[in-house]
Amino acid sequence: MKRLVLICALVLLCSACYPKNQHATQDTLSQKNKATALLESIETGNPTPVSYINPxxxxxxNLMVKDGLAGFGELLKQLPEGSAKVNVVRAFQDEKYVFTHTEYDIFGPKIGFDIFKFENGKIVEHWDNLQVAAGPSPNGHSMIDGATVITDRALTDENKALVCSFVQDILRDGKMERLTSYFDDDNYIQHNPNIGDGLSGLGKALEAMSKAGIVMKYDRIHTVLGEGNFVLTVSEGSFAGKPTAFYDLFRVENGKIAEHWDVIETIAAPHDRKNNNGKF
Known part of the structure; x- marks a missing residue:
């Protein structure tokens, strides 16, 4: 029933049937709160957050979802009643963008990053990356645990530049001689389920991938977003020979990378896509 109510709300919005002043109070909410509420409505069925989207x-x-509100509504129809679970673990804002780190149970357990673009208080664009939940890591970390407190907001631009340089130098260009300059020795917490903590854990993982003939390649950074000590990069490349989207979240401490989470998703082939907007 909750999902039916939410779908009905979507239909009303798409038909432009809401009075202009019906959701006047929504403007008192932050962009971060609006994005979080919209994600949580997938589980709760609360129709109000749908009004935060520009109809x-x-x-x-998301290449597996049709464009516009109609596509969002169609996705909800496919979910078995009461099956969806949504736990927004982290939420950040970088000017007109909000990005979230979320634990989902939608057609199975998944971890995801979502990016929402706002204009005039309304959501006008959405990107995401999803991966089947896995782990724990060799050191016992999950894909979503770890630090959540945002600090050093005055250092946002500086931290974004540091992380962008790391992704360019190490992940894209393979300049491994610069690796140690980005870390405080081996003090580095890793949440990728296949990689251990520290530079030593990263080295072991890369060696194992090389022996297995698995190549991970970053070709292009599309987006760098941040709030304080947290920075998200969105990159395009390949993994094991397949076109891949890499979403990497970093926590910076004292000018060094201290913690890392990621979600890796194979990019759908053109004939499988339900919209033509592109992954990035």
Whole structure:
């Protein structure tokens, strides 16, 4: 029943049937709160957060979902009643963008990053990356545990530049001689389920991948977003020969990378896509 109510709300919005002043109080909410509420509504069925989306301009970059509000509504219809679980673990804002780190149970347990673009207080565009939940890591970390407190907001730009340089130098260009300059010795917490903590854990993982003939390649950084000590990069490349989207979240401490989470998703082939907006 909750999902039916939410779907009905979507239909009303798509038909432009809401009075302009019906959700006037929504403007008192932050962009971060709006994005979080929208994600949580997938589980709760609360129809109000749907009004945070611009019904006349909603561009969808999840390639498995049709464009616009109609696509969002169609996705909800596919979910078995009461099956969806949504736990937003982290939420950040970088000017007109909000990005979240979320634990899902939608057609099975998944970990995801979502990015929402706002214009005039409304969500107008959405990107995401999803991966089947796995782990724990060799050191016992899950894909979503760890630090959540945002600090050093005054250092946002500096931290974004540091992380961007790391992804360019190490992950894209393979300049491994610069690796140690980005870390405080071996003090580095890793949440990738296949990699241990520290530079030593990273080295072992890369060696194992090389022996197995698995190549991970970053070709292009599309987006760098941050709030304080947290920075998210969105990159395009390949993993094991398949076109891949890499979403990497870093926590910076004292000018060094201290913690890392990621979600890796194979990019759907053109004939499998339900919209033509592109992954990035």
């Amino acid at each position: 006349e301009k909603y561009i969808q970059h």
